[in-house]
Amino acid sequence: MRRIDALGITLGAFALGGITYLVLQLAGLDNLEAGIWSQTLLIGGLVGWLLTYLFRVGTKNMTYNQQLKNYEDAVLEKRLEEMTPEELAKLQAEIAAEKQAKGKSPES
Numbered sequence: 001m002r003r004i005d006a007l008g009i010t011l012g013a014f015a016l017g018g019i020t021y022l023v024l025q026l027a028g029l030d031n032l033e034a035g036i037w038s039q040t041l042l043i044g045g046l047v048g049w050l051l052t053y054l055f056r057v058g059t060k061n062m063t064y065n066q067q068l069k070n071y072e073d074a075v076l077e078k079r080l081e082e083m084t085p086e087e088l089a090k091l092q093a094e095i096a097a098e099k100q101a102k103g104k105s106p107e108s
Contacts, residue, residue: 013042
């Protein structure tokens, strides 16, 4: 996210709080009640956003993690493309041997 995006979101949230306050006043609440309810809604939105952020961190669904995974996949794909047919056959044989060893182990 760019700095200007963060500033825009911040100003938008601030404006939304003010608009909520005015709407609640027009709905018949006095200044104090309208202020309390607009702050409650703003804090509730903040806590909701924080929970979604923590969920994305916990599931490793962040932009950096996605970029890193894409980079690693591209590097592995490039290495596979550069391998000779003999090297590919050797790698496939090693993978097959590992699968057989896992299948015969008592832990599986």
